[in-house]
Amino acid sequence: MKYGIAVFPEKKVQDIANSYRKRxxxxxxxxPPHITLKQAxxxxxxxxxxxxxxxDQVAQQTSPFEARFTKVSTFxxxxxxxxxxxADPAPFKSLHxxxxxxxxxxxxxxxxxxxxxxxxxxxxxxxxxxxxxLRMSTFDLSTRVDCFHLLYQLENGSWTxxxxxxxxxxxxxx
Amino acid sequence: MKYGIAVFPEKKVQDIANSYRKRxxxxxxxxPPHITLKQAxxxxxxxxxxxxxxxDQVAQQTSPFEARFTKVSTFxxxxxxxxxxxADPAPFKSLHxxxxxxxxxxxxxxxxxxxxxxxxxxxxxxxxxxxxxLRMSTFDLSTRVDCFHLLYQLENGSWTxxxxxxxxxxxxxx
Numbered sequence: 001m002k003y004g005i006a007v008f009p010e011k012k013v014q015d016i017a018n019s020y021r022k023r024x025x026x027x028x029x030x031x032p033p034h035i036t037l038k039q040a041x042x043x044x045x046x047x048x049x050x051x052x053x054x055x056d057q058v059a060q061q062t063s064p065f066e067a068r069f070t071k072v073s074t075f076x077x078x079x080x081x082x083x084x085x086x087a088d089p090a091p092f093k094s095l096h097x098x099x100x101x102x103x104x105x106x107x108x109x110x111x112x113x114x115x116x117x118x119x120x121x122x123x124x125x126x127x128x129x130x131x132x133x134l135r136m137s138t139f140d141l142s143t144r145v146d147c148f149h150l151l152y153q154l155e156n157g158s159w160t161x162x163x164x165x166x167x168x169x170x171x172x173x174x
Numbered sequence: 175m176k177y178g179i180a181v182f183p184e185k186k187v188q189d190i191a192n193s194y195r196k197r198x199x200x201x202x203x204x205x206p207p208h209i210t211l212k213q214a215x216x217x218x219x220x221x222x223x224x225x226x227x228x229x230d231q232v233a234q235q236t237s238p239f240e241a242r243f244t245k246v247s248t249f250x251x252x253x254x255x256x257x258x259x260x261a262d263p264a265p266f267k268s269l270h271x272x273x274x275x276x277x278x279x280x281x282x283x284x285x286x287x288x289x290x291x292x293x294x295x296x297x298x299x300x301x302x303x304x305x306x307x308l309r310m311s312t313f314d315l316s317t318r319v320d321c322f323h324l325l326y327q328l329e330n331g332s333w334t335x336x337x338x339x340x341x342x343x344x345x346x347x348x
Contacts, residue, residue, distance in 0.1 A: 029203035
């Protein structure tokens with residue numbers, strides 16, 4: 001079964017992201033707006049049990065944090081994704097590194113750059129049109145990140161929550 | 175903000191439910207297949223904090239259970255919903271009653287009948303066609319219920335997870 005790990009931002013951020021995703025992201029109806037912490041990977045039931053213990057430990061070792069989104073960026077020419085970039089990626093990078101260890105360690109082909117996708121699978125022309133108009137916009141959005149979610153994928157491509165992991169309010173900020 | 179509380183069954187049950195929902199349920203892309211524990215209701219941030227404490231307590235007091243789905247049923251003529259009915263509704267009814275108390279107590283206009291919707295908003299003719307063909311089918315599906323989820327609704331009508339609540343493995347079965 002295919003699993004993934006992600007953060008869902010607060011409603012106000014999701015609503016704004018969806019106003020773009022509706023037009024520019026073919027995954028619009030498959031998953032809510034999210035920041036991926038770990039790309040889709042396969043696990044069987046034994047691996048799942050171990051992963052949950054691991055993710056519980058990661059959550060215990062991590063304090064909640066704020067994420068701010070101030071501008072639109074793109075991964076072009078690597079791929080034609082447009083996203084809200086995160087002002088301070090450090091807490092996401094730290095969380096990603098803690099998750100991607102032990103039983104959940106997988107080789108990664110790209111550096112981890114946390115982002116909130118608002119458009120993907122665009123043609124080069126579309127990308128330049130959309131990014132050209134959005135790059136001048138400024139955003140001032142923020143969300144509190146106090147949990148992350150283990151999700152699994154259904155046959156139709158959509159994602160369902162398996163379990164959420166609450167970050168530790170009492171953990172001293174790193 | 176609008177919240178709801180639901181259980182998501184295991185993948186195999188969701189995939190089968192979606193094979194019908196795709197054709198017969200206009201909410202197909204708004205939320206994965208689910209068993210509602212509490213219909214949509216409004217909460218502000220203060221109420222949310224209290225609700226989370228309450229839901230944590232409910233989860234602590236409830237042991238995981240199995241749910242079996244063996245046949246298709248309908249709420250017609252009350253409404254034109256078709257659903258997989260639950261062989262033993264008692265654990266869901268108990269959980270619903272525990273949730274719908276204290277800060278989450280709301281007046282309800284209908285008896286709570288746990289169900290997994292596979293079709294809704296059908297015309298009378300559609301309902302009779304679909305239900306007529308499905309009522310003869312037998313199902314033998316089961317899922318373990320070891321958590322429930324607090325969800326919130328976005329502007330586009332879709333639902334996002336807010337937090338999941340794990341049932342208590344060490345709780346003595348009622």
